Amino acid sequence: MNILFVGDIFGSAGRRIVREHIGHIRKAHEVELIVINAENAAGGFGLTPQLAEEFFDMGADVLTTGNHVWDKRELIDYMSAAPADSQARGRRVLRPANLQPGVPGYGVFEGTTASGVDYAVLQLQGCVFMNTTNDPFHACNSLLEDIQAKVILVDFHAEATSEKVAMGWHLDGRVTAVLGTHTHIPTADERILPGGTAFQTDVGMSGPYDSVIGVEKELVLHRFLTGMPGKFEAAKGNPKMCATLVGCDPTTGRAARIQRIMLGE
């Protein structure tokens, strides 16, 4: 079965380019499961329930987020309204599983595809340079004990390439894929690890590439040049969709193929 994972959608440019391409990719590769990282979909900062609904209407099965999960308060209500055992859309929006105890939302979703394959999506966040996160390595060990599905996709939202690569090795043979998000730059290291886990350090942003990781470049340069604070705005130019396709055996969950996709206008 084929799984499509779409990297961090950034602002309106990112939403538009994904809407343009997602349908034909899905058809051409007979994709059965679509997971989208949507933490920057709302103008670069967070996700609104309305945009989440749009992504589900586009065919997304699960949405992941990251450190921007709390940027739009209405998303907290949207996630909290869905009970833990629900399959509702609000329950299909994940935040990192290893945040502080007691925060709203869930870090794991378990579902079944249209053809009857059980799957799980797990989101973890790195703790290197990300200070509100608990150790992701032990967190995933205990979370995996409760997951029955063989097909398991992990979105590892982290800053440091070392931590991401280490997580790939930590989970090799235990999950179908470990795909990195957050740094917004696609890495060319996609591979199948020896135990059968598909790995890529970062899937890359689906958003405007004439920018600094999505933000208007002049605003970021001003901050670097002067050290003064300023409002960041989403850029628009040169949108590209970055995604990764993972092919796996639905009975074992082992990955057989991994392919990077980068599509522009």
Ligand SMILES: [Fe+2]
């Ligand atoms: Fe992001």
Ligand SMILES: [Fe+2]
């Ligand atoms: Fe992030």
